[in-house]
Amino acid sequence: MTLSRPTWVSLILAVIALAAVSAAVTYGQTALPWWDSVRSAVGIPTNSPADFIVGQLRAPRTYTATLVGALLAGSGALLQSVARNPLASPDLLGVTQGAAAAAVAAIWAFGTTSSLALAPAAVTGALLTSALIVGVGWSRGIQPLRLIVAGIGIGFVAASITTYLLTAIPERLVPQAYLWTIGSTNARVWDHVAIAAGAIAATVPVALWLERRLRVLEMGDDLAAGLGVRPVRLRLAAIALGALAAGLAAALTGPIGFVALVAPAIARRLVRTEGIVLVPSIIAGAALTATADLFAREIFAPTQVPIGLFTAAIGAPYLLYLLRRARGWNS
Amino acid sequence: MHRLTLAALAAVALALIAIAASLAVGAQDIPVRDVWEAFFAYDASNPSHQIVRELRVDRTVIGIAAGAALAVAGALTQSLTRNPLADPGLLGLNAGAALAIVLGTVVGGVASLAPQIVLAFVGAAAAGLVAYGVGATGAGAAAPARLVLAGAAVTALLTAVTAAIVVAQPFALNQLRFWLAGSLTGRTGIPVGPLAVSVAIAIALGLLAVRPLSAIALGDHAAAALGTRAGLTRVHVLATVIVLAGLATALAGPIAFVGLAVPHLVRALVGPRIGWLLVLSIPLGAAVVLLGDVAGRIVARPGEISVGVTTALFGGILLAVLARRMWTVTP
Numbered sequence: 001m002t003l004s005r006p007t008w009v010s011l012i013l014a015v016i017a018l019a020a021v022s023a024a025v026t027y028g029q030t031a032l033p034w035w036d037s038v039r040s041a042v043g044i045p046t047n048s049p050a051d052f053i054v055g056q057l058r059a060p061r062t063y064t065a066t067l068v069g070a071l072l073a074g075s076g077a078l079l080q081s082v083a084r085n086p087l088a089s090p091d092l093l094g095v096t097q098g099a100a101a102a103a104v105a106a107i108w109a110f111g112t113t114s115s116l117a118l119a120p121a122a123v124t125g126a127l128l129t130s131a132l133i134v135g136v137g138w139s140r141g142i143q144p145l146r147l148i149v150a151g152i153g154i155g156f157v158a159a160s161i162t163t164y165l166l167t168a169i170p171e172r173l174v175p176q177a178y179l180w181t182i183g184s185t186n187a188r189v190w191d192h193v194a195i196a197a198g199a200i201a202a203t204v205p206v207a208l209w210l211e212r213r214l215r216v217l218e219m220g221d222d223l224a225a226g227l228g229v230r231p232v233r234l235r236l237a238a239i240a241l242g243a244l245a246a247g248l249a250a251a252l253t254g255p256i257g258f259v260a261l262v263a264p265a266i267a268r269r270l271v272r273t274e275g276i277v278l279v280p281s282i283i284a285g286a287a288l289t290a291t292a293d294l295f296a297r298e299i300f301a302p303t304q305v306p307i308g309l310f311t312a313a314i315g316a317p318y319l320l321y322l323l324r325r326a327r328g329w330n331s
Numbered sequence: 332m333h334r335l336t337l338a339a340l341a342a343v344a345l346a347l348i349a350i351a352a353s354l355a356v357g358a359q360d361i362p363v364r365d366v367w368e369a370f371f372a373y374d375a376s377n378p379s380h381q382i383v384r385e386l387r388v389d390r391t392v393i394g395i396a397a398g399a400a401l402a403v404a405g406a407l408t409q410s411l412t413r414n415p416l417a418d419p420g421l422l423g424l425n426a427g428a429a430l431a432i433v434l435g436t437v438v439g440g441v442a443s444l445a446p447q448i449v450l451a452f453v454g455a456a457a458a459g460l461v462a463y464g465v466g467a468t469g470a471g472a473a474a475p476a477r478l479v480l481a482g483a484a485v486t487a488l489l490t491a492v493t494a495a496i497v498v499a500q501p502f503a504l505n506q507l508r509f510w511l512a513g514s515l516t517g518r519t520g521i522p523v524g525p526l527a528v529s530v531a532i533a534i535a536l537g538l539l540a541v542r543p544l545s546a547i548a549l550g551d552h553a554a555a556a557l558g559t560r561a562g563l564t565r566v567h568v569l570a571t572v573i574v575l576a577g578l579a580t581a582l583a584g585p586i587a588f589v590g591l592a593v594p595h596l597v598r599a600l601v602g603p604r605i606g607w608l609l610v611l612s613i614p615l616g617a618a619v620v621l622l623g624d625v626a627g628r629i630v631a632r633p634g635e636i637s638v639g640v641t642t643a644l645f646g647g648i649l650l651a652v653l654a655r656r657m658w659t660v661t662p
Contacts, residue, residue: 153650160643
């Protein structure tokens with residue numbers, strides 16, 4: 001039996017993701033019997049300390065991080081296909097900052113920092129911001145650089161709203177609210193995992209349905225129209241779904257940067273294609289955040305570092321490398 | 332009257348109005364007449380006079396110095412890179428200076444201002460050189476989007492590190508969150524006078540680059556033919572920009588977009604004359620920051636919105652509009 005390249009790339013990435021998740025649930029500051037950790041991580045009671053340490057602390061956190069990485073990567077894959085540019089991602093386009101600004105606004109208005117209560121706000125913020133970016137960046141079709149630079153501008157507007165709200169909210173809420181500027185997987189519970197899993201279950205099938213049509217669209221608008229794809233509608237649908245996924249991700253962990261940029265690029269490079277490869281991208285995103293979260297948790301243990309620091313440390317140099325290498329700027 | 336003289340007079344008049352507003356408007360409005368008397372007929376028992384002399388003068392001087400510094404730095408950067416989207420804030424200089432100061436304060440325990448300013452220079456220089464090196468050299472050096480994206484990458488990384496540090500230090504967070512928002516009142520007890528004089532000296536050094544920059548505007552070959560030493564000019568201008576951005580950040584925190592917006596305003600008045608561009612950036616930069624600060628005092632009365640927030644609001648929108656104008660789709 002021969003497997004297609006995307007399939008075996010996906011399988012290898014899945015093995016890496018699984019290894020990272022296993023390491024994250026079994027390794028930690030408290031040494032536990034390996035078998036107890038594994039059983040607790042899948043919800044089997046062991047009547048040992050692992051029930052709490054793994055079952056309530058490590059596992060929900062790791063699973064949330066992994067699923068959020070998958071959401072972000074899916075969002076990035078969709079947006080990069082629509083913009084036909086490897087730089088398009090919800091964080092560069094300002095969608096993530098829009099979600100964070102809306103979440104912090106909700107903290108300011110309702111005085112709660114429970115990320116479950118803030119989820120609707122974050123999703124609304126992401127969708128509104130993406131509508132704004134499309135409004136500014138779209139005139140007679142999409143021009144990638146215009147979309148991206150307009151997105152950076154709108155992202156700055158959203159970030160400045162967040163900054164203002166952070167000076168206006170009560171002092172006791174500040175440390176929690178400040179995490180919305182960087183992204184954190186600290187203290188996630190099973191509710192987060194449930195929402196993340198629901199988000200994946202709701203968005204991935206639609207994304208897969210869109211992916212087939214986006215592949216056609218990548219061959220050119222005229223050809224796609226001839227094959228029965230409506231380019232404008234399809235692009236708007238893909239942007240909306242990408243923004244929704246990024247908003248859901250931001251609602252669960254705050255804005256974890258660069259995953260949406262890097263994961264699809266890793267997937268495309270491994271599959272050796274220029275076009276959208278949704279499944280490998282999603283799995284690459286999961287592997288990336290699972291690993292980054294393990295590092296964030298353990299590298300300076302017992303002090304925890306926000307996961308967004310690690311993804312930025314990987315992603316920003318990659319973006320610089322991409323800029324250094326790219327040709328054809330004067331468009 | 333000559334058009335350029337008229338423009339200069341208008342800019343200076345606007346700056347004077349902004350200064351008067353900055354002295355008079357606030358949580359406690361003070362009639363302009365009382366402001367006048369506070370300087371020329373000081374009555375120590377009059378609380379209005381005390382407010383003007385003890386609070387608002389420092390604040391206004393900081394606004395003038397930071398605004399002029401940022402605007403001139405922006406004009407210099409745009410002229411040197413021949414990139415209308417260049418801005419010290421967008422390039423990550425302010426974020427670099429902010430991170431260096433946060434690192435020094437939180438990790439190194441640096442409390443006094445002089446070493447903090449040195450740190451600000453180091454941080455601004457490191458961030459600026461990375462963004463400039465990636466975004467404005469080599470093939471495609473003049474592509475506007477590339478420099479913006481390189482700056483966005485550097486800014487994202489530096490902001491993530493800054494956020495990670497301050498989140499881990501709740502006490503420092505409460506002290507720094509106002510300054511990190513970009514504020515003319517975030518720091519108390521700093522020697523405003525010497526800092527303002529330093530800004531003036533740095534601006535004067537920047538003005539010495541008018542002639543070589545005008546030659547560079549004609550292109551590298553023409554500049555060489557005119558006897559301009561491009562390498563020397565680059566070092567001179569970049570060093571001046573770093574000093575100006577570092578001083579502005581030390582005074583008022585990271586304020587973005589003044590350096591982007593003001594040169595565009597000035598060019599609308601005087602056209603592509605670099606000498607006039609730099610000179611008129613001084614009063615208009617001061618006016619924009621002061622008016623942004625005054626607007627922040629009026630809108631959120633009796634509280635305040637930091638000037639960094641108001642400028643980013645307008646500047647982000649400006650960037651989006653510029654992006655829309657620069658990349659038009661050719662059908």
